[in-house]
Amino acid sequence: MIDVAKRAGVGLGTVSRVVNGGAGVRDETASRVRAAIDALGFQRNEVARALRPGKKSSSLALVLGDLTNPFFATIAKSSLEVAGQVGFAVVLGSVDEDPEGEKRAIQELIGRQVAGLMIVPDQGDHSFLASAGVPVVFVDRPAHGIDADIVMVDNEGGGRLAAEHLLQQGHERIAILLAPSYYTTGRRLRGYRRAYRSAGLDVDESLVVQLSEGNAEAAEKATRELMHRPDPPTAFFASTNFLTEGVLRALRGVDAEPAVVGFDDFRLADMLPTPVTVVASDIAELGRTAARLLLDRTSGIDTRPPQRIVLPCALIQRGSGERPPSAGKRIKAEPAGE
Amino acid sequence: MIDVAKRAGVGLGTVSRVVNGGAGVRDETASRVRAAIDALGFQRNEVARALRPGKKSSSLALVLGDLTNPFFATIAKSSLEVAGQVGFAVVLGSVDEDPEGEKRAIQELIGRQVAGLMIVPDQGDHSFLASAGVPVVFVDRPAHGIDADIVMVDNEGGGRLAAEHLLQQGHERIAILLAPSYYTTGRRLRGYRRAYRSAGLDVDESLVVQLSEGNAEAAEKATRELMHRPDPPTAFFASTNFLTEGVLRALRGVDAEPAVVGFDDFRLADMLPTPVTVVASDIAELGRTAARLLLDRTSGIDTRPPQRIVLPCALIQRGSGERPPSAGKRIKAEPAGE
Incomplete structure (x- = not known):
């Protein structure tokens, strides 16, 4: 879905309006969106389903470590870019090697009704996330106690x-x-x-x-x-x-x-x-891949079982x-x- | 207000409960909060006013440049820490040298009903912020078209x-x-x-x-x-x-x-x-100072005219x-x- 919005150069909201009749969307924009949907091989009703009303939140939560570590800053930057391209904001939680603090931060963010969570998990049990009610993508490390998407390096x-x-x-x-x-x-x-x-x-x-x-x-x-x-x-x-x-x-x-x-x-x-x-x-790609996957889970377009995506390393x-x-x-x- | 919460080692919510009667707060905690209020010389009703009900949002927005620039990452990290200490989340907007993109990002964040905005402003007119309805603190650079707090270096x-x-x-x-x-x-x-x-x-x-x-x-x-x-x-x-x-x-x-x-x-x-x-x-102090000032504006405890805080440089x-x-x-x- 993200791919449709990006290919057409518009926000998810615009894609939604086009699929639902096109009210308030310029003709030129609408045809760009339709061309993107066709080019990507989506069914129109599949797009509509993914964008069904009632999904109000357009914020993602990102929980990671010390932002002055360029590794985390790069993940934050690249996932913000991907989210921003489709009109999603990112609420940030930064916790450094403190499993209890991490749990509090995550629960706080869930309470803010974000549409999905991207987490670089600390150690410890993350089974409490199973009841979060929103999609979760783990970045860089898998978490214990929950079966969810993970994007990591080799x-x-x-x-x-x-x-x-x-x-x-x-x-x-x-x-x-x-x-x-x-x-x-x-x-x-x-x-x-x-x-x-x-x-x-x-x-x-x-x-x-x-x-x-x-x-x-x-x-x-x-x-x-x-x-x-x-x-x-x-x-x-x-x-x-x-x-x-x-x-x-x-x-x-x-x-x-x-x-x-x-x-x-x-x-x-x-x-x-x-x-x-x-x-x-490619740490930026790590962040981008995770954000894209989370947005596709959030929109409902990606209903596969939890994925494990591994990016290569080079010397x-x-x-x-x-x-x-x-x-x-x-x-x-x-x-x-x- | 933040100072009270920090000195007592509790969240703003706990301070609020103590000031409003102390229901659900342990005696030991309540006396710590009262001691902090006294030590800092606040009037009890001043604290209560700052924490009056109806102020629901406990998110700040932070808008700055490229997070892989350690300068911005340090500001993000330190302001997140200050906000987190009193239970505030931070919604992040990162825009790099793109005044139009910055304006869109800021308006997006205002629409998300944040309690206040911390902005490292790009060039261009920021008078549109006058109608934001929430306090604004500029960081590192002043903005044109609006008279607001600014925290910067010399x-x-x-x-x-x-x-x-x-x-x-x-x-x-x-x-x-x-x-x-x-x-x-x-x-x-x-x-x-x-x-x-x-x-x-x-x-x-x-x-x-x-x-x-x-x-x-x-x-x-x-x-x-x-x-x-x-x-x-x-x-x-x-x-x-x-x-x-x-x-x-x-x-x-x-x-x-x-x-x-x-x-x-x-x-x-x-x-x-x-x-x-x-x-x-001290870039971390730049972020901390701005976040503290914004929280005090948000709570209503700081009603001074717009301040200009300048941190020193050293060789x-x-x-x-x-x-x-x-x-x-x-x-x-x-x-x-x-």
């Missing part, structure tokens, strides 16, 4: 890409830093393990570091500790953008700078002294991930891979 | 700080890059001119560069052009965070790297090959702004000011 594939790349450079001691046990980082770890298994190598479990907080400071501290061991790692896989920043901060001034691969791209990654290699997916080689294990013999200031 | 003072700092290092040819003629960059330019005047120097108008777009690409292109002149500038003042990024990109590989001062701090500024000197203000010296004009004689790779 975390396991991305984790495997990162570890395989480092193994191919000859690294065997690759530290992996994990944010508090989110689904995503668990899957990234699984990919890392699979890469080791495929290479016929055992994982040194002391290099699998579960952080108690998901910020740069925690990663910086853990990296320092790893580097002070008698047998430090020769490479780091940082499983989120903030963790990558922390690893890089800790490695400033280290003579034998290990290789680094981050998960998720970030602004200025290519401008750092050694440009940063990352595994990345972006920039230098930090291409340092060989022998980097320790080189001087710090020499940039690698430029 | 743009002129910040611009002067940046230019004075470069002049003190001996620079006389300081290029200033300006985003499309926003109020803010105009004020920053005024500060730059005042610094020149105080130093008894004339501004070379060919170094005042008005960009047609406010992104990094436009700044990168303009910087390249300036550096290809027979008499290139020895220093750059980039008047926004995105412009700073563009200047830095253009200067990579330049043998005689000019000094650079940016306006607004940004993530990883201290991690770049030469850490970046910036003039910065953060990190290296790029401390390069002397003679930097041209040094080799590129040598970091300055570390």
Whole structure:
């Protein structure tokens, strides 16, 4: 339905008016809408049903983490764009690693009679959402206790890409830093393990570091500790953008700078002294896909069982991930891979 | 009123119940609220008036630019926090440099019966807001055609700080890059001119560069052009965070790297090959101050005439702004000011 409105360049309300007789719509606009409906192969009555009266709310709720994390800001931006194109407003709830706060925020938003919910879920049980009475789409992570749509990236594939790349450079001691046990980082770890298994190598479990907080400071501290061991790692896989920043901060001034691969791209990654290699997916597309799916659920046009949509990850080689294990013999200031 | 709720650690609803008799509120909580009211010097009936029934909406609208710009993301995050503390939701409208789109978004949000509007205004006439029927607080920039609260940073003072700092290092040819003629960059330019005047120097108008777009690409292109002149500038003042990024990109590989001062701090500024000197203000405080003011207007407790609140700027010296004009004689790779 969204597709009809977008293709015709009008709001959902206009599509509705055209389908219901066209009162108050300019002829030129009406024919554009009809052409869009035909081009997309919809039945006129299917469109009418999706836009049946009585569906008054034209707000979506979006609940996600810290907006100053570019990952969440990008999801917010892209889903707002998609919603705005069809005249939907977005009510925002931002809760950072606080399952109880998240539940309160969601219940608050449901009480505001939104037409649907897009949620980047925290840990914990989300079965209370089953009674929300509106469609729910989860973004980035599935939730427990409810069977709903989920749009995510290929975390396991991305984790495997990162570890395989480092193994191919000859690294065997690759530290992996994990944010508090989110689904995503668990899957990234699984990919890392699979890469080791495929290479016929055992994982040194002391290099699998579960952080108690998901910020740069925690990663910086853990990296320092790893580097002070008698047998430090020769490479780091940082499983989120903030963790990558922390690893890089800790490695400033280290003579034998290990290789680094981050998960998720970030602004200025290519401008750092050694440009940063990352595994990345299209986060804006993640937000757009989720918003489109939610709008189609909300309009009633999409009645399929809960979907699981997985977007691919790709490796972006920039230098930090291409340092060989022998980097320790080189001087710090020499940039690698430029 | 917000202050009472925050001090007592409860929602506005609880404050209201206490003031109206305390039904359904635990004794311990009620005394905490009463203590907060006393401590803050409010009259009980003043509190009751502010919380009079009939004020049903507990949503604020926030309209701002591109959320992937950390400046806007920080304002969104901090104002959401303040609103959330007292049980208000925030409906978000994000419009990037599109006055007509902004007007549509604002009217849409007013139609959703929000209790108040926080707007980072685009250019153009905002007199249509006079009939909005709800309080409006402008953030970062004043708007034309309406007399309303404005919370902003000291743009002129910040611009002067940046230019004075470069002049003190001996620079006389300081290029200033300006985003499309926003109020803010105009004020920053005024500060730059005042610094020149105080130093008894004339501004070379060919170094005042008005960009047609406010992104990094436009700044990168303009910087390249300036550096290809027979008499290139020895220093750059980039008047926004995105412009700073563009200047830095253009200067990579330049043998005689000019000094650079940016306006607004940004993530990883201290991690770049030469850490970046910036003039910065507390953007989170900008968002918090605006949200608090709007909530107090909404509750009716703040009946002062429109206020103009200006937050200070400070210089953060990190290296790029401390390069002397003679930097041209040094080799590129040598970091300055570390």
